[in-house]
Amino acid sequence: MANNSINLVDLDHNTLKDSLISYLRTQYQFKDYDFTGSNINVLLDILSHNTFKNAFFLNMVASEAFLDSAQMKNSILSHAKELNYTPRSKRSSMASVNVTFEANGYNQPYIIPKGSTFTSIVKNDLFIFSTDETITVSSANSLFSFNANIYEGSYFQDSYIYNDGIEFPKFKITNKEIDTTSLTVIVYEDNAEIGENYALSTTLLGLNEQSKVFFLQASQNGYYEVVFGDGILGKKPKNNSIITLDYRVSKGKITNGAKQFSINFDPTNPYEELESDVEVTTVSIAQNGDDEETIESVRFYAPRHFQVQERAVTYSDYEILLKTQFPEINTLSVYGGEDVNPPQFGKVFVAIDISNIDGLPDFKKNEYYNFLKTRSPLSIEPIFIEPDFLYYRLYSNVKYNLNTTTTSAETIKSLVTSVINNYNNIYLNDFNTTIRYSKLITDIDDAYSSIISNDTEIDVYKKIDVLLGQTNNYVINFDMPLKNDLPKKSTKHLISDEYTLRSSIFTYSGRRVILEDDGDGIVKITKFDKLYNTFTINAGTVNYDTGEIKLNNFLIDTFEGTSFKIYVKPRYKDISSTKKTILTLEPSELYITVEAVRD
Numbered sequence: 001m002a003n004n005s006i007n008l009v010d011l012d013h014n015t016l017k018d019s020l021i022s023y024l025r026t027q028y029q030f031k032d033y034d035f036t037g038s039n040i041n042v043l044l045d046i047l048s049h050n051t052f053k054n055a056f057f058l059n060m061v062a063s064e065a066f067l068d069s070a071q072m073k074n075s076i077l078s079h080a081k082e083l084n085y086t087p088r089s090k091r092s093s094m095a096s097v098n099v100t101f102e103a104n105g106y107n108q109p110y111i112i113p114k115g116s117t118f119t120s121i122v123k124n125d126l127f128i129f130s131t132d133e134t135i136t137v138s139s140a141n142s143l144f145s146f147n148a149n150i151y152e153g154s155y156f157q158d159s160y161i162y163n164d165g166i167e168f169p170k171f172k173i174t175n176k177e178i179d180t181t182s183l184t185v186i187v188y189e190d191n192a193e194i195g196e197n198y199a200l201s202t203t204l205l206g207l208n209e210q211s212k213v214f215f216l217q218a219s220q221n222g223y224y225e226v227v228f229g230d231g232i233l234g235k236k237p238k239n240n241s242i243i244t245l246d247y248r249v250s251k252g253k254i255t256n257g258a259k260q261f262s263i264n265f266d267p268t269n270p271y272e273e274l275e276s277d278v279e280v281t282t283v284s285i286a287q288n289g290d291d292e293e294t295i296e297s298v299r300f301y302a303p304r305h306f307q308v309q310e311r312a313v314t315y316s317d318y319e320i321l322l323k324t325q326f327p328e329i330n331t332l333s334v335y336g337g338e339d340v341n342p343p344q345f346g347k348v349f350v351a352i353d354i355s356n357i358d359g360l361p362d363f364k365k366n367e368y369y370n371f372l373k374t375r376s377p378l379s380i381e382p383i384f385i386e387p388d389f390l391y392y393r394l395y396s397n398v399k400y401n402l403n404t405t406t407t408s409a410e411t412i413k414s415l416v417t418s419v420i421n422n423y424n425n426i427y428l429n430d431f432n433t434t435i436r437y438s439k440l441i442t443d444i445d446d447a448y449s450s451i452i453s454n455d456t457e458i459d460v461y462k463k464i465d466v467l468l469g470q471t472n473n474y475v476i477n478f479d480m481p482l483k484n485d486l487p488k489k490s491t492k493h494l495i496s497d498e499y500t501l502r503s504s505i506f507t508y509s510g511r512r513v514i515l516e517d518d519g520d521g522i523v524k525i526t527k528f529d530k531l532y533n534t535f536t537i538n539a540g541t542v543n544y545d546t547g548e549i550k551l552n553n554f555l556i557d558t559f560e561g562t563s564f565k566i567y568v569k570p571r572y573k574d575i576s577s578t579k580k581t582i583l584t585l586e587p588s589e590l591y592i593t594v595e596a597v598r599d
Contacts, residue, residue, distance in 0.1 A: 017048040067299060076295055077218045085302040086202075087218050089180040091327055092151040092250040093289030095120075095129065095282065097261055100145040102276040103268050109138035112146065115155040116265050118280065120258040127255050128154050128264075129286070130248065132182065137267065142275065144267070152255040152289060153179060153248040162187075162241040168227060175249050176222040182248035185214045185226060189241045198228070198235075207233045222292070250289070258286035287357060290327040312376040318350060325371060330355040333387070333431035335579045348380055351387045351431060351580045360386045388581040389463070390478070392435065393567065393589040394420065396444060396456040402596040405450040409594040412448050416592055419447040424585040433583050437573035452599055460570060461589075463563040471555045474540075478547030479578050481571040488519035492534045501542050501549065503566045506559040515551075515566065517542050523549065544571075 021044065024030040035041055067079040080087060097118070103110070112135040117128050129150040137146045160171045173183070186195035201213035213234045219225045226245060229235055237243065263278045293301075304320050312318045315334040323329055333351045337344035352360055352368070365384040372382045398416055400409075423443055427433060435458065444454045462476055483500045501523060503515035508525055516526040516533060523542055524535040540551035549566065556564065577583035 014048075016051050017044050020044050020047060067302065070299075073222065073295060074220050076298055077220070077222075080298050080302040081217055083302045085298070086180075086216055086224075087298045088290075088293035088324065088327060089178055089224065090250040090252045090292050091181065091288065091290040092153045092179045092248055093253070093255045093258065093286035094149055094151050095258060095261065095286040096147065096149050096284040098145060098147050098281045098283055099263065099267065099278060100143070100281070101267055101274060101278040102142050103144055103273040104275060105139060105142060105144070106273060107268070107271040108144075109136045110144070110268050110271075111136055112148075112265075112267055117154065118150050118261040118263055120255075120261045120286070122255055122258045125254075127152055127251060127258065129258070129261060130154055132248070146267075147283065150261070151179075151182070151248060151250075152258070152286060153182075153250040155182075155246060155248050157247075158245040160243040160245075162228075162237045162239060162243055164236070164239040168230065170219070170225040170227055171243055171245065172219060173224045173226065173245055173247065175247075176224075177249045177251070178224060178247045179250040180216060180224060180247070183216070183226075184246040186244045186246070187212075187237045187241050188244070189238045195242075195244065201234065204233050209233075210235055252291040253289045256287055256289045288328040288354075293327075312372055312382075315348075318348065318372065318376075318382070321372065321375060322350070322352070322368060326368070328354050328357075331430050331582065333579045337383075339579065346379055346381060347383050348376070349383050349385055349580070351385050353387045353582060360384060385580065387431070388578075390460055390577050390581045390583050391462070391586055391589065392458050392460045392575065392583065393591075394456065394458050394585065395591045396420075396454050397593045397595060398444065398454045399452055399595045399597050400448065400450045401452050401599040403598055405448075407448070407450065409596060412451070413592050413594045415447045416444055416451075416454075416594070417590065419443050420585070420590060420592075421587075429582065429584045431582055432577060432579050434574055434576040435583070437575075452597070458570075458573075458575065459567050460575060461565045461567040463565055466554075466556050466559070466564050468556055468558060471553050474549075474551040474554055476549040476551075476566055478549070478568055478570075479581070480547045480576065482542065482544045482547050483569040483571050484544035486519050489516075489535075492532050495528060495531060495533050497533070499569070500544065501566065501568050504559060504561055504564060506564060507557040508555065510557070512560075515539055523551065542568075 021035050024033070024035070033040070035044065067076065070076050070079060077087065112131060114131055114134050116131045118130075120127050120129060129152050131148050132151055135146055135148060137144050139145075156175055158171070158174050163169055183200070185198040187198055188195040196212055198212045198214045200216060201207065201211070207213060207229065209229075209231050211229065211234050213229060215227045215234075217225050217227060226243075228237055259282050261280045261282060263280055266272060266274060267278060268274050301320065301324050304316075312321055315336075318334040319332060322332060330353045332353070335349055337347035337349065340349065350368070352364075354360065354364065368384055369382060376382060396416065398412065400412055420440070420443075423440055428435065437458070441454055441456050444456065445451050460478065462478070464474065464476060466472070466474070486498050486500060489497060499516055500519070501515065501517040505512055505514055507513070511527065513536070514526050514528060514533075515523055516535070517523050518535060521541055521544065522538055523540040525537050525539050527534045527536055539554055540549065542549045547568070549568075575583070
C-alpha cells in the first residue's frame with residue numbers, strides 16, 4: 001500500500017530524518033519505538049545524510065549537463081566547444097613607439113627580430129612589451145630610426161612531435177595566459193630547416209587536403225589546444241613532423257595606459273655599433289588590453305555565436321561577430337543603408353564606440369572591415385562610422401521629510417546621484433535608447449525612504465567641433481521635436497526667461513556672448529549681463545519640429561570650458577536617441593539640490 005508520509009521534495013537533513021521516522025511508525029514492528037533514544041537514531045542520521053548527499057550530487061550532475069545552469073568552468077567550456085565557440089583569451093595592450101639612435105652604420109641594415117622587448121612601469125609594476133614582427137632599419141647617414149607597434153607580454157614557444165598513430169592529436173598550449181591572437185603555428189616536415197606556417201581556421205568552408213590550417217579550441221582548466229586537419233579538410237602533417245607553437249603571454253587590461261618605454265636591446269646587435277643612447281618616443285599609449293572572457297560572457301555568447309555560423313547576414317550577426325572578436329568594443333549599432341538619408345542601398349553602417357578611445361581610428365576601421373568582409377554577402381559593403389553623442393543635463397530638486405530621518409542632506413544627495421548614475425549605466429549609455437521620465441523620477445523617489453517628492457527637468461546638448469577664428473556653416477541635428485510653445489522674446493529680455501535653445505559662453509568680436517533662440521525659429525548671438533539678455537545679430541535657424549539647427553557664416557574666437565555646447569529643451573518628457581547616437585550623462589551636468597521639509 002502506498003505511503004504518503006514520505007517527503008520527496010524537502011531535502012533538509014532534519015526533515016528527511018523526520019520523514020523516515022514517520023514512515024517507520026506506520027509499520028507494526030516500530031509502532032511504539034523510541035527513535036530518539038536508541039541505536040537506530042544513529043542509523044537514521046546516516047540514512048538522512050546519505051540521502052542529502054545523493055540528492056545534492058544528482059542535482060549538480062543535472063545542472064552541469066546544461067550550459068544555462070552549469071557552474072563549473074570546465075563544464076561551461078565543454079558546452080561551448082560543442083557549439084564551436086572558443087572563449088576569448090587575454091589580449092595584450094598595444095602601444096606605438098618611435099626609436100631613434102646614432103650608429104656608424106658599417107653593417108647596416110640592422111635587423112630587429114620579432115620579440116625584441118621594451119619595458120614600461122604602470123602603477124609601480126614593471127611590464128614587458130615586445131615587437132610582433134621583424135623590423136629592418138637602414139639610413140643614408142648616421143641617424144637611424146624606426147616605428148614599431150609593441151605589445152605587452154613576452155613570447156614563449158611549445159614544441160611537439162606529430163604522431164599520426166593518434167587520431168586527431170591535440171597539442172596543448174602550456175601557458176593559459178596566452179593572447180591567442182599572437183599564436184603562430186609552424187610545421188617542420190622531413191627535418192626541414194624552414195617550416196611551413198599554418199593559419200588559424202574557424203570554419204570548414206573552402207578547405208581541402210592541401211589547406212595549411214589549424215583549429216583552436218578551449219581545453220580543461222583554462223588552457224587551449226591546437227588541432228590539425230585530417231588530410232581531407234585541412235592538411236595533415238607528416239608523421240614525426242616537429243610542431244612549434246609560438247605565442248605571447250599577456251597580463252591583460254592592467255597594462256592599459258602605459259606611456260613611457262625604455263628599450264631592452266641594442267638595435268645594432270650583434271655588431272655593437274651604437275654611438276649614442278637610444279631614444280624612445282611614445283606615439284600612442286598602450287590600449288585595448290583585456291582580460292580573458294568571463295564565464296557569464298561565454299554563457300551568453302556561445303549559443304549566439306552558434307546561431308551566427310561565422311556569417312554576417314542579419315544586424316545581430318554583425319554585432320555578435322564584432323563583440324566576440326574585439327573586446328575593446330564598448331557598444332555598437334548596426335543598420336542598413338536604406339535607413340539613412342538619402343538611402344544608400346547595398347551598404348551596412350556600423351557605428352562603434354571603443355573603450356578609452358575618442359573616435360574610431362582608421363587602423364581599427366580597417367581591422368574591423370577586413371574581419372567582416374569575408375563573412376558578409378559579396379554585394380554588401382560594411383561602412384564603419386564614429387558614433388554621435390547626445391548628452392542630457394539633469395536638474396532635480398529633491399524634498400525629504402525631516403521628521404522621519406536623521407540622515408544628512410548631503411548623504412541623501414549622494415544616494416540620489418548614485419541612483420541616477422545607475423539608471424544611466426543600465427538603461428542608457430548606448431545607441432537607440434530612451435530616457436523614460438516616469439521611471440527615472442520614480443527611481444529618484446525610491447532612492448531613500450524619507451524622500452517625499454522630486455521636481456526634475458531634463459534638457460539635452462551636443463558638443464560642437466568648431467573652427468576657431470574661421471567663418472563656417474554648421475548643421476546640428478538633434479533628431480527630435482523641440483519645445484515650441486514658449487512666447488516670442490523681445491530684443492531685450494530677462495536672463496531668467498525660458499528658452500528652447502541656448503549655448504555655452506563663447507567670445508565673438510571680443511565680447512562674451514551666447515546663442516539663444518527668439519521663440520520664432522531664429523537663432524541669435526546674444527549679449528548678457530546680470531539681469532538681461534540682448535539679441536544682436538542673426539546666427540541661423542532652428543526647426544522646432546525636426547530638431548535641426550543651422551548656423552550660417554558662424555564665427556567663434558574662443559569658447560569657455562572644454563567644449564562648445566548647444567543646449568535644447570525637448571518637446572516631450574521621454575527622450576530617445578537614434579541608431580547612430582549614444583545617449584549618456586556627464587557627471588558635470590548633473591545638478592541636485594536637497595530640501596528638508598516637515599511633513
